[in-house]
Amino acid sequence: xxxxxxxxxxxxxxxxxxxxxxxxxxxxxxxxxxxxxxxxxxxxxxxxxxxxxxxxxxxxxxxxxxxxxxxxxxxxxxxxxxxxxxxxxxxxxxxxxxxxxxxxxxxxxxxxxxxxxxxxxxxxxxxxxxxxxxxxxxxxxxxxxxxxxxxxxxxxxxxxxxxxxxxxxxxxxxxxxxxxxxxxxxxxxxxxxxxxxxxxxxxxxxxxxxxxxxxxxxxxxxxxxxxxxxxxxxxxxxxxxxxxxxxxxxxxxxxxxxxxxxxxxxxxxxxxxxxxxxxxxxxxxxxx
Ligand SMILES: [Zn+2]
Numbered sequence: 001x002x003x004x005x006x007x008x009x010x011x012x013x014x015x016x017x018x019x020x021x022x023x024x025x026x027x028x029x030x031x032x033x034x035x036x037x038x039x040x041x042x043x044x045x046x047x048x049x050x051x052x053x054x055x056x057x058x059x060x061x062x063x064x065x066x067x068x069x070x071x072x073x074x075x076x077x078x079x080x081x082x083x084x085x086x087x088x089x090x091x092x093x094x095x096x097x098x099x100x101x102x103x104x105x106x107x108x109x110x111x112x113x114x115x116x117x118x119x120x121x122x123x124x125x126x127x128x129x130x131x132x133x134x135x136x137x138x139x140x141x142x143x144x145x146x147x148x149x150x151x152x153x154x155x156x157x158x159x160x161x162x163x164x165x166x167x168x169x170x171x172x173x174x175x176x177x178x179x180x181x182x183x184x185x186x187x188x189x190x191x192x193x194x195x196x197x198x199x200x201x202x203x204x205x206x207x208x209x210x211x212x213x214x215x216x217x218x219x220x221x222x223x224x225x226x227x228x229x230x231x232x233x234x235x236x237x238x239x240x241x242x243x244x245x246x247x248x249x250x251x252x253x254x255x256x257x258x259x260x261x262x263x264x265x266x267x268x269x270x271x272x273x274x275x276x277x278x279x280x281x282x283x284x285x286x287x288x
Pocket of ligand 1 (some may be wrong): 215217218251253
């Protein structure tokens with residue numbers, strides 16, 4: 001697995017829509033047809049949200065055979081175990097097998113599936129696979145890579161604000177940076193039909209820049225980190241030069257996106273004003 005960072009999830013919201021979402025990293029009692037099961041919820045990288053436990057037999061758990069549960073979006077009845085029940089059954093929180101077999105887990109008690117109701121994602125999920133949606137993945141925009149972006153299925157695993165995390169469920173056919181099983185991050189951008197994969201580097205750098213939407217289609221993000229684009233746009237840039245503005249080709253329509261340093265003195269809120277700064281060097285070039 002190329003990336004192994006832990007999953008981040010937002011704390012539960014009070015909204016009614018999440019009342020029925022299951023918590024991760026928690027002992028629960030599930031009422032299955034025919035019998036009750038006490039199980040611990042966790043994330044399996046391959047299989048997704050899961051739980052393992054045992055049938056309830058009177059006051060005891062039948063620990064002779066372990067049950068593994070995979071959850072679909074269907075409703076079922078469950079409740080958290082009370083701490084005295086956990087104690088009475090002799091259970092550990094968390095059980096040692098969770099990290100040992102399934103690696104880093106989301107924060108205990110995070111609600112699984114809270115992203116399903118996120119306004120940016122709602123309506124994009126498959127009815128039978130409520131965490132799975134399509135995301136545009138890529139090796140970079142047209143200045144960086146010749147490989148065309150591809151739409152793949154991604155199973156969402158977490159979110160932080162408006163940045164979502166998930167696992168790629170397909171083998172992209174022509175990309176070299178993205179493979180089946182990779183953990184990726186993505187955002188929903190204006191002007192794009194599908195959510196767009198973003199890299200950690202892009203997210204880190206993006207804060208310092210204003211990305212003006214594409215002049216043709218309105219696309220509001222970049223496929224590449226600004227520093228990578230600057231290296232390509234200004235290959236002969238003298239060391240120490242500060243680039244305050246550059247342009248990118250829109251990966252969708254070939255239009256132009258002006259990208260401007262947030263504290264650029266020539267920048268006025270809401271519009272790009274291509275006024276050269278007082279410098280002897282050519283400091284920006286228009287492309288397209
Ligand atoms: Zn465009």
